[in-house]
Amino acid sequence: MTANMDAFHALLEEMRLAFLSELPERCDRFEALILSLETSPDVRDAFNELYRGVHSLKGSGGTHGLSIITTLCQQMEDLLSETHAQQGFGTAFATRALAYVDLMRRVETVAQQDKPDYSDIETGLERLRQLTLQRRKSGLIAESSTVMTGLYQKTLEALPLQLTVVGDGLTALARLLHEPFDFVIVGRELRVLNGMALMAALRATETRNQHIPAILVSSKRGEVLDHARFSAALSRDQTLATNLVAAVRAVLPG
Numbered sequence: 289m290t291a292n293m294d295a296f297h298a299l300l301e302e303m304r305l306a307f308l309s310e311l312p313e314r315c316d317r318f319e320a321l322i323l324s325l326e327t328s329p330d331v332r333d334a335f336n337e338l339y340r341g342v343h344s345l346k347g348s349g350g351t352h353g354l355s356i357i358t359t360l361c362q363q364m365e366d367l368l369s370e371t372h373a374q375q376g377f378g379t380a381f382a383t384r385a386l387a388y389v390d391l392m393r394r395v396e397t398v399a400q401q402d403k404p405d406y407s408d409i410e411t412g413l414e415r416l417r418q419l420t421l422q423r424r425k426s427g428l429i430a431e432s433s434t435v436m437t438g439l440y441q442k443t444l445e446a447l448p449l450q451l452t453v454v455g456d457g458l459t460a461l462a463r464l465l466h467e468p469f470d471f472v473i474v475g476r477e478l479r480v481l482n483g484m485a486l487m488a489a490l491r492a493t494e495t496r497n498q499h500i501p502a503i504l505v506s507s508k509r510g511e512v513l514d515h516a517r518f519s520a521a522l523s524r525d526q527t528l529a530t531n532l533v534a535a536v537r538a539v540l541p542g
Contacts, residue, residue, distance in 0.1 A: 346361035360388060428473070436524070443528075456478055473503045501539035
């Protein structure tokens with residue numbers, strides 16, 4: 289049994305090293321696509337390939353136990369989505385996107401050390417996050433219904449916010465464990481991990497988002513768990529839009 293486990297771990301390490309050895313080539317391709325978008329913002333194929341590549345790398349990073357890659361790619365995905373929505377490809381976008389690629393290159397070096405220390409890369413990620421946010425606050429929407437997600441975004445569009453949307457509770461928990469947010473809006477009837485379980489799990493961790501303000505939105509009346517510590521619990525009814533704006537304003541820091 290021990291020999292089998294040793295062989296299994298050796299195989300996993302071999303796969304991890306192979307993944308890291310391919311990272312510089314991926315970074316080279318990302319750089320070429322970013323520069324293409326800087327000079328020709330309307331090249332749809334370049335954007336689609338870049339987004340798919342970053343999304344694929346995010347999944348691969350998690351598979352090989354490199355959560356720093358997952359976090360990095362999640363932030364870069366957010367930048368790509370927001371820039372695409374605003375049709376803002378150009379020099380400012382390219383500068384920021386290339387900075388993410390530079391951090392990816394550093395991961396390849398650090399990850400091969402005996403005791404990898406990603407603190408400098410994490411600091412760089414936080415600087416890029418603040419650059420993207422500028423004076424806006426960062427909120428996570430955890431909601432399985434696309435209709436409700438659209439309502440939240442439309443309702444809150446006048447506020448100085450950057451909203452990140454995820455469709456299931458497990459993905460929301462993963463992001464809350466690794467990325468800083470100012471508040472979270474949680475649908476009670478989430479897929480995979482419901483809203484109550486999501487927040488109860490987060491409150492039990494010792495992470496930066498452990499005490500994050502959370503707003504619960506539910507179509508059901510029922511008990512709200514004390515250890516989930518919601519700042520507000522809102523009903524999905526005709527008052528939701530007004531109540532949501534008020535609840536978000538109440539929890540915004542500063």
